[in-house]
Amino acid sequence: MSEMNKNYDPKSLERKCYESWEARGYFRSGNTEGGSYSIMLPPPNVTGTLHMGHGFQHTLMDVLIRYHRMMGDDTLWQPGTDHAGIATQMVVERNLNLEGISRHDLGREKFIEKVWRWKEYSGGNITKQMRRLGASADWSRERFTMDEGLSKAVTQAFVKLHEDGLAYRGKRLVNWDPVLLTAVSDLEVVQEEEKGSLWHFKYPLSDQSGYIEIATTRPETMLGDVAVAVNPEDERYQSFIGKKITLPITNRDIPIIADEYVEKDFGTGCVKITPAHDFNDYEIGKRHDLPMINILTKEAKLNDSVPEKYRGLDRFDARKAIVEDMDQLGLLAKVESHTLKVPRGDRTSSVLEPYLTEQWFVKASVLGKKALEVVENGTVRFVPDNWKNTYYSWMRDLQDWCVSRQLWWGHRIPAWYDEKGNVYVAEDEKAVRIKYNLSEDVCLTQDDDVFDTWFSAALWPFSTLGWPEKTAALEKYYPTSVLVTGFDIIFFWVARMMMFGLYFMKEIPFKDIYITGLIRDAEGQKMSKSKGNVLDPVDLIDGIDLGSLIEKRTSSLMQPQMKAKVEKQTRKHFPNGIEAYGTDALRFTFVALASTSRDVNFDVARMEGYRNFCNKLWNASRFVMMNLEGFDVTYKNKHALDMGVAERWIWHQFNQTVALSHKHIESYRFDLLAQSLYEFVWNQYCDWYVEFAKALLNDPKTTENKKQAIQYTLIKVLEGILALVHPVIPFISEAIYQEVKSYTKNTKDSLMLVKYPEVDVTLEDQRACEELEWLQKVITAIRTIRSEMNVKPSVSIPVYFKNANEVLTSRIEKLSDIIAQMAKVADIHINVEAPLSATNIVAGLEIHIPLEGLIDLDAERARLDKEKLKLDKEISRIQGKLNNQKFVANAPEAVVIKEKEKLANYELTKTKLQTQFDKLSAL
Template sequence: MSESTLPKAYDAASVESRWYALWEERGYFAPSNTHPDAPPYCIMIPPPNVTGSLHMGHAFQDTIMDALIRQRRMRGGPVLWQTGTDHAGIATQMVVERQLEAEGSSRHDLGRALFLERVWKWKGESGGTIVRQLRRLGASCDWSRERFTMDPELSHAVREAFVRLYNEGLIYRGKRLVNWDPVLLTAVSDLEVISEEERGFLWHLRYPWAEGDGYVVVATTRPETMLGDVAVAVHPDDERHAHLVGRELILPLTGRRIPVIADTHVDPAFGTGCVKITPAHDFNDHEVGARHGLPVINIFTPNARINDQAPEPYRGLDRFVARQKVVEDLKDAGLLERIDDHKLMIPRGDRTKAVLEPYLTDQWFVKAAPLAEEAIRAVEDGRIRFIPGNWDKTYFEWMRNIQDWCISRQIWWGHRIPVWYGPDGHPFVCNCEEMVYEMAAEHYGQIVKLTRDPDVLDTWFSSALWPFATLGWPKKTPELARYYPTDVLVTGFDIIFFWVARMIMMGLKFTGEVPFREVYITGLVRDADGNKMSKSKGNILDPLDLIDGIDLESLVEKRTRDMMQPQLAAKVAAATRAEFPQGIPAFGTDALRFAMAALAVQGRDIKLDLARVEGYRNFCNKLWNAARFVLMNVEGHALAGPVAPRTLPDRWILSRLQKVIAAMDAAMERYRFDEAAAALHRFLWGEFCDWYLEMVKPVLYDDGLAETDKNHTRRVMVTVLDSSLRLLHPLMPFITEELWQKVAPLIGRGGATLMRAPWPVVEAGFEDETLEAEAEFVMALVTAVRNVRGEMDIPPGRRLPVLASGEPEALAILRRHEGLIAVLARLEGWSELTGEIPEGAATAVLPGMRIFIPLAGIIDPAVEIARLEKTLQKLETDLTRVTGKLSNAGFLANAKPEVVAGEQAKAREFTEKRQVLEDALARMRRLGGVA
């Protein structure tokens, strides 16, 4: 054995940075044309926000996507992972506005044109953070095709989609309620609403009758909105209030008359069963008002102050100041019944944290229901499949009750709505600004001045076009023809409605094809205790910190940086110091990626325990050391020619390799990344490293064996390691590339990159179930001896005798492989038991065989007695469990016959083992003089 050319220690940081730079520089991420007739494969990256940075959710999803892409790339055919970023209208505008605020300026000071120049400047300087971080994760996206949703080509596609939908009557402008952010002064999507339970109050207010004495009591959580009430509603089946329907009330503080109506929306159990109806400030009330033809009175300005529709004393007041005054005035008037503590869901903007208001305003909408019909059918008929399958129910529930989609936003950064208005307000909709003036001149008979709509489109509108717009639509490009429809979308459940469903609708509408054939829905990445990661909890983990490491003080500073509450910051700092007293060590990219895959159980959230990540860093080191061992024993030897295994270990490991190739193929096909990782880890660590490389040492170190015979084993070692590295590459791209470059050339398989090496295929000639069973028997026998040695604290260098009795087939295996077993178990020899079992012999039971290790003069009988008693106690527990099942009439009636047979076989096996252990315990007690 010579010194390996591979360094003794694995340096993840240097290997990862070096290989990624080479991969990208040499264009390996672009689709290969080496198999032009092979079916293409394409994944569209969910475009991260240009303002964003890598978080654990990104790391999880991008690991999965990259694994799929790398495996498909190795299987041949053109493979495209289309990448890019989203312009993130609101988020990006806020970033630049904060910069201006720090400079003592604002976007209004600059004006729209200069402000947009400033945003583009920021994007060029600071907008690439997340794409740099994705590279650190090893994401093999085709960066030469990177797209940005505000690129000229994509902007053209967005305008084209708007114009086509408008011309078909599927886009319209109307006055409707929207989620309104009074700080940003824009409508926001449902996805940008964070609703959390908060402590509040339930005010019970008295509304007097217009005719006669008395009043009704209504309950509300927002008393200031009563200034816009237009009715009080009761449930039509509520006998308590049936006689009130049709009468009129005086709305307090305003003097307006409002009717009592009956509507099924009312919950009779809420408050008094009488509910105020404010159509301009509540989504449900708006629907009630529409059903009853009620007026709509908006009492808020865009910044949530009271407008002129309310009485004079309240005009101009902030909504919460107005709330306080309304309550005080009602109390003074004797119209405040009582105030109860009440928990309620408060909607806040995810960016500003301001309480959002349902606000009546003119907006642009897409008629979603007509588009949803074909999108529903596409999932029903299997053109699109959700994984796990239960998510289709969520999809159907939303799609079958879909509401029109508000697509306009009152900000400046984004795709400007392609609508211009003439002097009389007539709209002109066009993809090209130059052409719109020609349209207007034709309409008016002269050149006129036009005013463009000030709004921009919802970011989700452009994102809905992502799968085909990035491929060149509306042009019929070769890329669109080749890669669309795409194969799989990997995304989180939280955007099924906001993105997935809309991509399906838009894809079917504009291309006639589904945008993707499968949708793999991931869970959330949680902390080790199962808590959702959030800044407020201070439990966020940065994937780059796990890759590169971070010291304690930097970690504390990062977690508490933006916390406004000193007490919370102190609590988070203390918890961080307790959890990570030494900071977080560098685990490397491959270890993190493998942990993500290993934890990716379908339908479940991930609990990210750093002990698992550390374990897979150890796995990297184990693999590195195994490769060094192989290289030290094969470098410099002639290994050309076919693989021709001759020994049990060689034939066994090649058979096991075929099983892991098949298991890997099946797991990846079913998106069971956890099973793929488990199969690889079990094979490489447990079988290749721990067993096979030990079993080949007698061959490699036998001075009497010819080199040609040794080379057969060397060839198998390198072949199996080569195939294993190729199998592991999708999950651990860096270490596998580094090792493969050393290993593959030894058997003539080298190449420029492992990324484009062929994916391993099952070779049926190497599979041998009988031989695998024989090898497993050998390993079980060696393990049994090692267990006795370990439990008895017998020095590893001391060779032990073994006596064996059993079935002829089992004894024959022992004879065939006695040399290998003697080396692995450190035996001085073995013989078949012909007489009485020696007193004090340690006993082990194997399938078809019992072995006895005479321990007189070697061990302390008391220690062996304790071991046997402990083993017997565990066996009794197992036997009780099995016999309990078999005595359960329900189990026998409902279980499958093969399951019952399996339990019966266990019962027989446990009973036999119990007898053997009891006999061994009796002998050991006699040896130790114990009664």
């Protein structure tokens, strides 16, 4: 009989285990004849690394995939990565800049070659890290949003949209990054609160009868003002509506208009309208048919539409000059300090500008109607349900989607222009000439723009399955079963997949949308490098010392001040670095945290508890394996064995846990799944049943048939546990299974191939539950008395039960052997008067333990007095520390917290000692 290693060592098993799974093709779709179950991995950026949000969501997806695979479904977890247009181009451009080269020096074609080479060199880091997390995706089907098949899908999708009148080119206001020189999506805009100023300007009425005062945070945009707006119900300005003002500096006359958008009680009640440089003004401009004057270049400098003295100035330099000039003209009324939200690009941190430019748009307002309906009528459901309201808020006020980007890296828009500016859309230039009957004499130039990354991402659920071809995979796995994603991209990705799925496939892309919370640190703070609280999942798996952690988080390119800040914060949060917890402990933590909350606070300390859980399961398994001597596996019918109350109870509890596991997985309550698994494995199986088994196996009165029943229950429930927990903690469960299967004669080579346990009504035994729960309370009560009275564990004691009715008397007699073994009881007396004793009560049943001869009451009271004095000394010492403001202010936060925890533990221990002392004094 082989013996399991004494300790579970994740490092030595995880990589080897995963490589074996992947090499044997266990992750591949099409391995069974069951119904299909499919999940599309939200494609992470090819430039990226696995962050906590990825780790969290990937773990939950893997739980679902492993569960459904074990349920016999034909599962497909479709992996892949996104080309990440802006992010990737920026990285490659930075590398070129270090060589003193720009992309324009290389030209488009050679630059794209550089990007592809860089992608081949650096890409795939995140998929390697996913493997470390145990992600059982079908890697044989891995896709990339710029691969040949997906590029074909993007082109054909756009051509069809254009042919159907749903894609067009037009001049619209977009978010413009003056560093990247491209439009960016709303998702790439970071709204940051910053301190600024609010300038109040006087705009003179053209009839010289007075002036109107406006307030602005962007004085330079006044050069593009085309109107001043007031609320139509604002009595102060009724006589002004229809008049004109003479715009200072430009000397242009512009109208005063009425629009309900203007808030009467905000500022002066008068708003300058600059349609070409403000999104709200743009809508007002369209309503009132106002001209749109663009005053900026692509680099955010003032252009030729402004007076000559300002031309070529950077927007912020122009701001200073205009304020000075307005002041000299006597038109600067006042300047106020003002906190405002500034839109910055998430890649460049530059202040973005609303910018009027020619772009390609998709009519989301048309495509969105069905995408809204399928959620309203319940065809697609959000989990948790409240997230559908977030979806509605956007879908009911859809704006057309700007799909073009002024980049080189990405899917180039399949549009060509002739010398007259006419536009032609088709798959390629040859197709254009055929489609539009153009001769070779017509000179055509392809559009320089590429598609917004979200365009190709919107096709992901079906393009990865072979669309536009009619493939077997597309037929089988579309629509997919569930989308797992964060609430931050409901607008930008979820809705667009819904629109495109319904439009191109005529079917929803997924049946359920499970929305996760966002991972934050233990205090609920957003994770960021500057805060020093960022976590890398692989660091939590393998561990990392403080020095290496600081080196990893900082770089020579950082500003010294920022570098020092990051180092300080890292030392604060992780003074001893990060311990190695192993993959399973990390996965269990993620699953346990997956509640319905909007934010998920990740406390590294919780991982210690789940690492202990893994060790507990390992040690219990070792005990089982070491106690199977003489076990006859031919006992296939457990009902033929002498199943005692403990065996019947643990089988009942196992069956209850099976039912809960199915329920919680199907309802996406991963946190409750973790809770039920933890409760059963730790508290019921390991803490109670294994202890019952140990006691009974060591009892010489236990019959051979009874022993076989205990051994059968130990090994078969353990086998069931391994299957139950496998989707959550796959590595340790697989390692134990490889030891267990030889005893259970399971022919499946891997736990991945084992059927997930099903509910078995024949295992229900409520009576056994009632008896066992009563037994637990009795044993706990006896152990509590022993502990409080400091009775040595080796000493067998008599126990007196009083107030036992006929039912309880029968139960005590029936379970006397197990009570004796579990509580170290020598003699049991029922309804007999007890001598001087310590007492506990369980549901009216008095439990007495005579103390005469067991302990010296005077000596025990003296011992307790001595212990209390020691505690008082420690409590006083720690209170002194914590009352010292200098210590609290200068000590690392982790040290202060630890001292507070020590104080709380000492005070609790003192309270318990006082209770014991009081009991002894009463005897």
